[in-house]
Amino acid sequence: MKQLIVVADMEGASGIFESNREALWHEEMYPQNKLWRSYGRGCITSDVLAVCNAAIDFGIDDIMLLDMHHAGCAEPNVDTTKLPSKVRLFDLPNRCMFWGRARGQAASEPYGIVTVGQHARNGEPDAYFPHTIHTPPIESFYINGKHVAEIGASVLCFSGAPYIANIGCAASHTEAREMSTNVTCISVKDKSKGWEPTPEETYPIIYDEMMKALSDYNNKTAVPYADRYVCELNLTEDRYFDAPLDFPWKGTFTKKKATWETHDIETALSLFWEVHNYMKKNEI
Numbered sequence: 001m002k003q004l005i006v007v008a009d010m011e012g013a014s015g016i017f018e019s020n021r022e023a024l025w026h027e028e029m030y031p032q033n034k035l036w037r038s039y040g041r042g043c044i045t046s047d048v049l050a051v052c053n054a055a056i057d058f059g060i061d062d063i064m065l066l067d068m069h070h071a072g073c074a075e076p077n078v079d080t081t082k083l084p085s086k087v088r089l090f091d092l093p094n095r096c097m098f099w100g101r102a103r104g105q106a107a108s109e110p111y112g113i114v115t116v117g118q119h120a121r122n123g124e125p126d127a128y129f130p131h132t133i134h135t136p137p138i139e140s141f142y143i144n145g146k147h148v149a150e151i152g153a154s155v156l157c158f159s160g161a162p163y164i165a166n167i168g169c170a171a172s173h174t175e176a177r178e179m180s181t182n183v184t185c186i187s188v189k190d191k192s193k194g195w196e197p198t199p200e201e202t203y204p205i206i207y208d209e210m211m212k213a214l215s216d217y218n219n220k221t222a223v224p225y226a227d228r229y230v231c232e233l234n235l236t237e238d239r240y241f242d243a244p245l246d247f248p249w250k251g252t253f254t255k256k257k258a259t260w261e262t263h264d265i266e267t268a269l270s271l272f273w274e275v276h277n278y279m280k281k282n283e284i
Contacts, residue, residue, distance in 0.1 A: 001061045001107070002059065002061050002062070002111040003061065003063070003064065003107040003110045004060045004063045004064070004112055004114060005064055005066070005113040005161060006051055006052065006055075006064070006065045006066070006114050006116060007068060007113065007116070007154040008044060008065060008066065008067050008068060008069070008078055008115075008116050008117045009069050009115075009116075009117045009118050009119060010024055010043075010044050010069035010077050010117050011024060011069075011117070011118075011128060011131075011169070012116075012128065012167070012168025012169040012189075013040075013043045013044040013047050013117040013168070013188070013199075014046060014047050014188040014189065014197065014198065014201075015043040015046075015198050015199045016128075017189065018128070020039070022035040022036070022040075023040030024036065024040060025040075026069070026070035027075070028074065029073060043199050044069070044078055044117050045079045045082050045083075046199035046203050047116050047117055047199065047206060048116055048117070049082060049203070050202075050204075050206035050207045050210065051114055051116050051165075051210055052084055052087050053084065054206070054208075054210035054211050054214065055114075055214065056084055056086055058210075058211060058215075060086070061086065062088075063084075063088070064087075064088060064089075064110075065078065065087055065088065065089050066154070067089065068097065068150060069117070071096055071097045072095065073094065074095065090105055090106075091105060097273070098270070099269040099270055100267070102157065103157055103158065103266055109161070110158060111161070112161050112162040112164040112217070112220060113154070113155060113161045113162070113163055114165045114167070114210075115154055115155070115165075115167070115176065116206075117168055118167065118176070119149075119168060119171075120169055120171035120172045120175065121148075121174070121175050122140065122149070123140075124174060124175075125171065126171050126192035127169055127191060128171070128189060129169075131149070133149060133150055133153065133272070137236060137239045137279050137281075138233065138234075138236070139234040139235055139236045140232075140234045141153075141231070141232070141233050141234070141272070142231065142232040143156060143229055143231050143265075143268060144226055144230055146179075147175070147178070148175070148179075149175060151166065151172060152175055152178075152179055153272075155176075155180070156179075156223055156265050156269070157266065157269060159222065159224060159225045159265055160224070161222055162180075162217065163180040163220060163221065163223065164183065164213050164214065164217070164220050165184040165185070165186060165209070165210060166183055166185050166186070167186040167188060167206055167210075168186075169190075170187040170189065170192065173185035173187070179223055180220070180221050180222070180223065181221070182220055182221050183220070184210075184212065184216065186206055186209040186210070186213075188202040188206065226265075228262065228263055229261065229262050229264070229267075230260075230261050231251075231261070231262075231268050232258075233257065233259075233276075235256050235257070235279065237282075238282050239279050240279075241254070241255060241257075241275075241278050241279060242280045243258075244278065247274075249261075249262070249271055249274070250262075251271075253278070258275045258278070260275065
């Protein structure tokens with residue numbers, strides 16, 4: 001069986017720009033905002049549907065969808081009623097990012113991974129809504145020396161799975177290529193060129209480029225597993241770590257930086273949120 005992992009975010013979705021950024025604001029967090037439901041969901045659903053339809057037409061048997069945007073909100077951003085029956089969501093409470101649980105639900109050797117709706121890292125130029133993970137508190141995050149954000153965390157979680165394609169803001173491709181030089185990069189908007197197409201315009205682009213990427217499967221490469229994972233989390237100027245005296249993992253804290261070390265990637269990513277709990281905002 002060929003199982004494809006599809007990891008979806010939303011800041012890099014077609015049709016969502018600074019001018020309509022409210023389309024990103026999940027209704028469970030912003031109940032007065034109606035643009036997420038009336039418009040934003042349709043944008044990311046179109047992008048994911050293009051990926052899934054291409055994959056199924058290519059011969060993929062099973063697709064597992066990880067819907068990451070506003071994790072913690074129960075309702076998916078992607079309208080799952082519009083997706084083919086071969087697509088199923090990871091079973092995560094309120095879509096929270098339990099990386100070990102997600103990895104355990106997938107096949108031991110997935111056919112590949114695709115990231116869609118992706119934004120660039122914090123600090124990347126000409127980017128729509130760039131951030132690392134839960135910005136603004138996070139300045140940067142490194143795993144074994146690699147500067148990773150949500151693309152990198154996703155690909156590392158599914159280490160061993162060939163990285164087939166990244167779909168999103170043109171600026172997001174920098175991180176994707178750092179994870180795998182052979183990944184196919186499909187842009188749905190480009191701030192440097194002022195290119196802001198509609199989801200209707202990008203659907204055939206995504207579908208066609210996905211078919212080409214899958215046809216080039218033998219040239220796709222996976223991020224290998226490592227024997228250990230050394231993590232470094234740096235904060236923005238307005239945040240600091242209120243570090244505990246004791247914590248049950250190997251690591252260190254300073255006011256602006258935390259480090260930790262594990263023997264598996266799932267634990268490394270899970271500890272991100274444990275460390276995150278010790279962030280505080282500077283008082284003015």
